Amino acid sequence: MVTFNLLLNAVVTGILLGGFYAAVTIGITIAFGMLDIVNIAHPVFIVMGSFIAYIVNRTFGVDPILTVVMASPLFFLLGVAIFRFYYAVFESSGKGSLRGLAFFFGILFVIEVTLLLAFGVDYRLVQTSYIGPNVGFEHVDLPLRMVIPFVGSMALVSGLHIFFSHTFVGRAIMAVAQDEFALSLMAVDTVAIKQLAFGIAIATAAIAGGFLIVIQPVDPSLGREYIGRVFAICVLGGMGSVTGTVIAAFLLGVVETITSTLFGPSWAPAVSFAALLLTLAVRPSGIMGR
């Protein structure tokens, strides 16, 4: 029987889950939504972040989220390097779209196989003090394993929102997303701006990887499970909108958990994607799309 408590818990859990989805999608929002780069390899960068968190946690006992925050500058540099190659080979010659997609497919497989060779195929988990305990309020009982990534995710997307709306570089990135040509007429180095943005997108993948391994066990091929979900959230939120991404992620999370509670978990993906299609039918540009 569905009680008020059950429903309330489902909504709150859905919001926590949505927060996590926002963290895994925000990099796609930047790369795909703003820069028009179909970085299909984004989830595998997340898994890479998870494995770094795992190895440091296993070896030194360091908190996985702290580890990925510290590793994010390296991911930023990796993102910059990948973009430079991508730009030089594909985008500058106007062959960005389809060949670029193949390029990122290639990156996905290369990283996945590298992880397989380095770590094997076993599922990896981490040990932290917040895996296991709950925090309880009057009617709601929340696993800390979901709460901590949620808080981290909100800090990440809030920081990015402030960066994009209140800093010169952030606004330049938004301007590139709107009209790259117009920006170049103002003597702005749009390639450098895009390079920076792509680096930030990959850096967010590292942080999302820390959240991922706290929430669930990770194996090298796990990233594939997330490809559909992250692109769906990005499109639903409205291409390039950080706020839209967060709203769409919450929507998907809440719809999933409520469906799971009311009708059974087998219906959750169908109902979630029906909600996606319905929203796009009403607002083809997404929730916050222009």
Added chain:
Amino acid sequence: MTGHIFRRADGRRVSSPELSSRNNPGKGPRLTRRLFGRALMAVSALAASRSMPLSAALAADPIKIGFGMAQSGPLGGNGKAALLAIEMWRDNINASGGLLGRPVQLIYYDDQTNPALIPGIYSKLFDIDKVDLVLGGYGTAVQAAALPIVMQRKQVLIGTGAVAVNDKYNYNKYFQMLPNGSTARTSTSEGFFQAAMTMEPKPKTAAIVGALTEFSHNVILGARENAEKFGLKIVYDGGYPPNQVEFGSILRSIQAANPEVVFVASYPPDSAGVIRAAYEEKLKTRIFGGAMIGLQYSELKQQLGPMLNDVLCYEFYVPAPTTNFPGIKQFLETYQERAKKAGADLLGFYLPPYAYAGMEILEKAVTATNGLDANAIGRYIHETTFDTVVGKVSFAANGDWAKPRLLYVQYRGIVGNDLDQFKQLDTQIIVEPPEFASGTLHYPFAASSQ
């Protein structure tokens, strides 16, 4: 091959007594110039001799055994462990003169736990690689995809780790190395429900939940039949998609239905998710567990640690006085040593002994029929009871084990995350079937008190 002799990663043959004394360095002969000279002469003589059976065997055309095996994807961990066991068998057979006097060559491809890749892999094995014998990969979905192709070629297929694949075909040359028995759909969960019915007072309600995948779907169908057979009312019955991330809402819905028995059929990441959610939601029930794939793996055992306490789950093998089959101890010692280098499951309790036993059966059938005729091999396997590292094995008409022997094991007294504790006899108690029981069921499930 007589007895149980295993080959280490460095190629040395080891038998049980040698394994037990392998930690005594310095007892072997020292390498002197004289000894080196003699060894050189011996090697030269061996190479020159045409009458040596070993060199003759290795010079002959190899017998090619082909298969797809998951080395990546959700079941890659098991596939890697199974592959290591098969390679151990190959090393042993080649070291003892080969199969029918011919060396054995394994040809395998990573099926990525993806049944869509299976037709291509097996077509290549038959048409390009020209294999003599084939094996099934790990998992129900990939074996279900391989069987029709193998049937077309009228070959023998020995698989490891699939449920009810041959139910629709009744192919007489298919054999399954899984102790679920010929009624695998129901027998996979039967031990769990039998254990549940030993509780006093007897339970009346059950929850059944599982992943929407081939394996879990089959198991859930059987679990429903068993629940009905034992007079349990199903108060929660649900499936979840394979990429489910959050399990708290499922566990809360189950808790709201207040079942006395909770049966779960899950894949490795889900198993970890369900166990964690049960622990976090302080699930209150009398018995909790089921056919949860993954809890048999070293990595998940180690990482979940105390959260496993009181969970009742199936295992293929755990160390117990009742499971001390001839050769199993030596097999595991050699396996565990090689697994460290191979990056495979460190304990090797789950699939490796069964994959190895499958190869022992194939070896005996080929040797006894003195050829590679699929009909003769199939007939011989059906007619024979085999002594293997997993005990006596005989097959029913549909190729599953004639007598089911799935162990239902309750984890007890797990403290911390030390893997070695799972090698002890008192941390994994066999409660079903009764002839293998090493203890009785502890209930109610104590997630709330952990």
